[in-house]
Amino acid sequence: MRFLKLNENGEPAAAVRADGDFDSWLARRRWARAGILYSVMVVFAILFVGPLLFAGISSLRVNPLEYPPSIFLDELNPRNWVTAGRLGRAGSGDVIQGGFAPGAELSFEIEYFVPEDTEVVPPEIEIPRRRPGAGLGATREVRFAADYAELTDPREIERVSGTHTVGDRTWDGMFVRYEIEIEYVGGGPLIDRVPLDALAESDHIYVESTLPASRLERRGRVASFTNVVPGVVPYIFRNYVRLFDEARSPSTGKPLFLAWTRNSFFVAFIRVITNVLFASMAGYALARYRFRGKYLVFIALLFSQMVPAQVTFISNYLLLRDGLFGLASLMGRETLLNSLWGVIIAGAGSGAAMIQAAMVFVMKQFFETIPRDVEEAALIDGANQWQRYSRVVLPMARPALGAVTILTFQGTWNEFFWPLIVLTSPQEVKTLPVGLLAFRQAYGAAGDWGLILAGAIMSAIPVIVLFIVFQKYFMQGVAFGGSKE
Amino acid sequence: MDSIKTPAGAGTPKKPQIRIRNSSLREQLGAYLFLSPFLIFLAIFFAYSTGRALYFSFTDYNLFSDPQWVGFQNYLRLFSQSLFLRALQNTLLFSIIVTTIQTFLALIMATVLNQKIRGLGFFRAAYYMPSIASSVVITLIFMWMYQRRGLINYLWTEVSRHAPIIMTFLLLLGLLQFIQVYVERRRGFPAQWLDPALFVTSLFLSVLGTLGAWSTGLISVRQIPPVDFIWLQTRERIPAVMPSFLRLPVPLVAIMIQNIFTTIPTLMIMYLAALQGVSTSLYEAAQIDGAGKIRRFVNITIPSVRPVTFLVVTLSLIGTLQLFDQVAIFGGTVPLESVITLSYFVYERMFPGAQLPQVGLASAAAMFLAFFTLAAVLLQRLLIKTEVD
Numbered sequence: 119m120r121f122l123k124l125n126e127n128g129e130p131a132a133a134v135r136a137d138g139d140f141d142s143w144l145a146r147r148r149w150a151r152a153g154i155l156y157s158v159m160v161v162f163a164i165l166f167v168g169p170l171l172f173a174g175i176s177s178l179r180v181n182p183l184e185y186p187p188s189i190f191l192d193e194l195n196p197r198n199w200v201t202a203g204r205l206g207r208a209g210s211g212d213v214i215q216g217g218f219a220p221g222a223e224l225s226f227e228i229e230y231f232v233p234e235d236t237e238v239v240p241p242e243i244e245i246p247r248r249r250p251g252a253g254l255g256a257t258r259e260v261r262f263a264a265d266y267a268e269l270t271d272p273r274e275i276e277r278v279s280g281t282h283t284v285g286d287r288t289w290d291g292m293f294v295r296y297e298i299e300i301e302y303v304g305g306g307p308l309i310d311r312v313p314l315d316a317l318a319e320s321d322h323i324y325v326e327s328t329l330p331a332s333r334l335e336r337r338g339r340v341a342s343f344t345n346v347v348p349g350v351v352p353y354i355f356r357n358y359v360r361l362f363d364e365a366r367s368p369s370t371g372k373p374l375f376l377a378w379t380r381n382s383f384f385v386a387f388i389r390v391i392t393n394v395l396f397a398s399m400a401g402y403a404l405a406r407y408r409f410r411g412k413y414l415v416f417i418a419l420l421f422s423q424m425v426p427a428q429v430t431f432i433s434n435y436l437l438l439r440d441g442l443f444g445l446a447s448l449m450g451r452e453t454l455l456n457s458l459w460g461v462i463i464a465g466a467g468s469g470a471a472m473i474q475a476a477m478v479f480v481m482k483q484f485f486e487t488i489p490r491d492v493e494e495a496a497l498i499d500g501a502n503q504w505q506r507y508s509r510v511v512l513p514m515a516r517p518a519l520g521a522v523t524i525l526t527f528q529g530t531w532n533e534f535f536w537p538l539i540v541l542t543s544p545q546e547v548k549t550l551p552v553g554l555l556a557f558r559q560a561y562g563a564a565g566d567w568g569l570i571l572a573g574a575i576m577s578a579i580p581v582i583v584l585f586i587v588f589q590k591y592f593m594q595g596v597a598f599g600g601s602k603e
Numbered sequence: 604m605d606s607i608k609t610p611a612g613a614g615t616p617k618k619p620q621i622r623i624r625n626s627s628l629r630e631q632l633g634a635y636l637f638l639s640p641f642l643i644f645l646a647i648f649f650a651y652s653t654g655r656a657l658y659f660s661f662t663d664y665n666l667f668s669d670p671q672w673v674g675f676q677n678y679l680r681l682f683s684q685s686l687f688l689r690a691l692q693n694t695l696l697f698s699i700i701v702t703t704i705q706t707f708l709a710l711i712m713a714t715v716l717n718q719k720i721r722g723l724g725f726f727r728a729a730y731y732m733p734s735i736a737s738s739v740v741i742t743l744i745f746m747w748m749y750q751r752r753g754l755i756n757y758l759w760t761e762v763s764r765h766a767p768i769i770m771t772f773l774l775l776l777g778l779l780q781f782i783q784v785y786v787e788r789r790r791g792f793p794a795q796w797l798d799p800a801l802f803v804t805s806l807f808l809s810v811l812g813t814l815g816a817w818s819t820g821l822i823s824v825r826q827i828p829p830v831d832f833i834w835l836q837t838r839e840r841i842p843a844v845m846p847s848f849l850r851l852p853v854p855l856v857a858i859m860i861q862n863i864f865t866t867i868p869t870l871m872i873m874y875l876a877a878l879q880g881v882s883t884s885l886y887e888a889a890q891i892d893g894a895g896k897i898r899r900f901v902n903i904t905i906p907s908v909r910p911v912t913f914l915v916v917t918l919s920l921i922g923t924l925q926l927f928d929q930v931a932i933f934g935g936t937v938p939l940e941s942v943i944t945l946s947y948f949v950y951e952r953m954f955p956g957a958q959l960p961q962v963g964l965a966s967a968a969a970m971f972l973a974f975f976t977l978a979a980v981l982l983q984r985l986l987i988k989t990e991v992d
Contacts, residue, residue: 143792143800150799155718162712163729166868170733172754173744185752185829400641407634415638422649426925426976428949429969432659432962433652435953436666464648467925473644503633532737534928539950551739555932558743562936567747574743578736585735589728592735593872 170578177357177571180332180344192330193354201329202353209347210308216349218263218309222302226346227275228327230318231282233291239319240272243298246315246342263312268303272296282323293325300346310363311345311352329353357572365557365569367546375573377546378553381458382577385537385549386530388462389472393526394519396473401481402507406493423475427467427535434464435539455540456547466536470529477522484518485511524591528581550577653973660966665959677967687968689940690948693855694975697862697926697944700851702919705863705870706912712867713874714904727875730868738865738928745861746933749834760830767822768813775809797896835937852941858929866922870915877911878904910987917983924975945972 176182178193192198206216208224232238245264276295281288300312316331317340318324324331324338329348331341345352352359362373404415438454441447442463446454454460465471488511496510512519534551541548545556554577557570585592635642660677662670681687716723733741748754762769783801787794794801816822833839834857840850851859881903889899905912927946943951945968952965 140792146800147798150803152720153803154799155715155720156722158715159726162716163726166730166864167732169741169744169748169754169864170736173747176747182747183750183752185757187754187757396640396644399637403634403637407630407637409631409634412634415642418642418645418650422645424921424976424980425649425653426946426969426972428925428927428946429656429966429973430649430652432949432953432966432969433655434648436655437647437652466648471644471648473641478641503630503637507637528735532739534737534739534931538931539954551737554739554743555934558746558932559934562746567750570743571747574740578740581735581737582732585728585732592731593727 173571174575177575182567182571199350202348203350205347206349214349214351216347216352218312218347220302220305224300226298226328228316229295229325231323231325233289236321241316241318243316246313261309263309266306268301270299272298312347314343314346316341357568360569361572374545378548378550382550385461386527389530390523390526392472393477393522397477398481400478402485404482405485419475423468431466434466438464460540461537470533521591524588656966659962660970662963664962677963690943690945694945698923701859701862701923705866706915709867709870710874713871717878733865734868741865742929742932749857756830764824771822772809772813775812776805779805779808838938854937854941877908881907913983913986917979920979921976
């Protein structure tokens with residue numbers, strides 16, 4: 119630092135060394151600084167996006183808790199996609215969806231390593247009757263592939279001697295390859311999956327198979343396959359297919375995740391409309407009118423943003439329970455609890471509401487930037503107050519309305535506390551965040567994180583897409599938060 | 604807009620006969636009509652509900668019988684409930700620690716990123732990504748990473764396995780940088796200790812050196828069993844060196860880490876907006892006077908973003924005081940008293956499962972929350988006021 123002499127541009131004075139190479143000395147530093155800066159930024163990006171991205175990749179795994187974590191998954195290997203498609207076609211003629219249909223005939227190969235001095239015994243193969251998933255899927259009636267499929271005994275097709283290494287141990291012995299034929303006997307329904315378990319003699323080590331085993335137990339003696347007729351999509355997006363297939367409403371039999379998604383869209387859609395309409399009206403009045411009690415309205419506005427949701431929800435819950443001054447009876451209900459309209463109309467906390475104070479602020483701020491001349495011209499033309507607002511000012515407020523739309527959608531889509539209070543039963547009345555909690559409760563205890571992660575990722579996709587497309591509105595929202603004072 | 608018909612002559616600038624600002628009765632009425640949906644909403648769902656919660660806090664009420672006035676009894680009873688005291692302690696510790704750490708880190712990150720380079724917008728957007736997803740999504744992902752055989756324990760294992768290699772690398776890096784800067788200064792160049800060009804060279808050479816030492820077996824990966832730290836299902840409190848009242852329950856620390864992770868980007872973007880308004884000539888002047896990076900940070904950066912700091916601290920305090928989502932989502936997988944917060948205490952008293960709701964107690968606890976929130980906001984106003992004076 120002592121050596122640093124600077125000229126008025128903030129750069130070190132060139133007189134330090136008489137050599138002509140000082141410019142290139144500085145240039146090197148500029149390049150290096152830019153390089154380091156970009157590297158730091160990339161590291162930050164990995165840090166912040168990493169968990170989301172990694173969860174997204176792991177949600178493709180049969181068991182996302184498999185240790186060690188990895189991003190090089192069987193499910194992401196194109197060779198397995200081709201095999202999955204081929205098996206799907208053999209099972210049902212459908213490369214994409216897979217399945218097991220009458221008349222299907224397919225063969226599946228498994229290779230074991232048998233150390234020297236061990237008798238070679240073919241594995242025992244069976245199609246297990248496993249119910250899919252725990253919790254929410256458990257009540258559903260399922261058809262078991264075991265009732266329709268016929269297995270041949272494993273037929274040895276190849277035997278090669280060689281050495282096999284696991285960790286730091288190496289054995290001499292044989293690689294033995296078996297073929298199993300699976301056949302759909304007689305007629306029957308289309309079955310979506312055929313699981314397979316292969317139990318080998320002790321000391322036999324699983325090496326590979328047509329599709330890699332989904333799970334290995336007892337050091338490779340038991341190899342489990344969740345589905346040997348997957349088709350491409352169920353193979354790659356297994357947990358996502360389960361999401362729509364497995365967790366169903368006990369009463370209607372419809373997929374819960376679809377119902378929750380629909381509910382979330384409905385609540386967000388209505389909230390966007392109410393905010394665009396009512397917040398812009400309120401913002402307009404605050405920006406343009408002088409009236410008695412304006413100061414009081416401002417105080418109320420600020421106050422409403424400060425009251426925690428935990429204070430207001432008690433009364434709001436009771437109001438909904440008792441039908442909101444008879445409003446519920448207009449809809450033919452006794453209570454507005456467990457109703458999406460209850461979530462929409464009432465609210466707790468300032469993060470998301472039918473008419474959000476923050477959105478009133480955004481609109482007020484924007485209307486103040488529109489010159490009054492426009493309205494005065496309309497006034498001369500005889501436009502009344504409503505026309506001045508709806509025909510003159512509102513069409514000019516498109517950017518602000520865009521911001522209100524996006525921010526309201528995001529806030530409502532992500533809202534958790536208030537829907538958790540209002541929507542408790544049945545399952546299909548919930549919105550996505552509350553529903554995901556139900557997933558966590560039903561599947562988390564069983565350690566079945568595939569479905570939970572898939573649900574989390576799926577439910578985040580709409581806001582992520584919205585963010586990528588309308589990034590500047592989000593950034594404005596944050597910057598606005600910073601300029602509120 | 605085009606639906607408005609413009610009569611001839613309207614384009615010429617002419618003073619309008621009726622002025623909009625004229626606050627006639629009609630205008631007053633108009634204003635209130637425009638405001639009416641919002642005011643009705645505020646009246647019912649904020650004013651009325653706040654008043655009602657205040658009233659409930661002085662009553663004994665279980666949602667089914669009529670409220671009985673009991674005066675300040677609920678407030679007194681709260682302090683005899685160990686769960687409430689735990690909630691209070693957790694909330695205050697969480698709020699203060701998380702606010703401090705995330706404000707500090709956000710400011711440092713914003714300072715690092717406050718450069719005029721291409722592609723900043725892209726990176727800013729990338730950092731903001733975790734903040735747009737819902738707290739449920741992020742909490743579920745973190746819960747998954749906090750599992751005993753999850754990503755966090757895995758990374759911990761890998762780092763401790765490779766500790767000798769990492770240490771060698773860092774030592775080499777420091778040593779090489781020192782030697783290079785020394786040589787460069789002897790040659791008469793004004794190299795700083797963190798000279799970027801030399802740093803790149805040091806980095807490259809120390810990677811080579813470390814790889815060399817690793818491949819020749821001079822240093823090697825430690826053989827240790829996988830880290831099996833229990834983040835969620837535990838009553839352990841850390842750090843063990845602290846006196847017991849300052850130790851934090853491990854699951855609460857897990858929520859802290861997650862909260863800091865998701866909030867930093869938002870705060871950083873606020874800081875970045877403020878920093879871009881700070882004139883570069885200030886820094887240059889300080890540099891001419893020989894102020895180092897740290898002194899410039901302390902004496903220029905921190906004072907010039909002070910108003911934003913007040914805002915950031917207030918927002919963080921409010922957000923952390925009202926911590927609820929993470930606690931509710933962790934739910935039964937963690938011991939309740941390790942993570943319970945005031946917000947969750949209110950919810951839990953309101954919907955206690957098999958027992959009767961204690962609305963009075965819940966309301967009284969909610970008043971504490973409101974009080975803390977209000978105090979945070981008032982403190983900020985006060986600080987800004989003294990700043991202006």
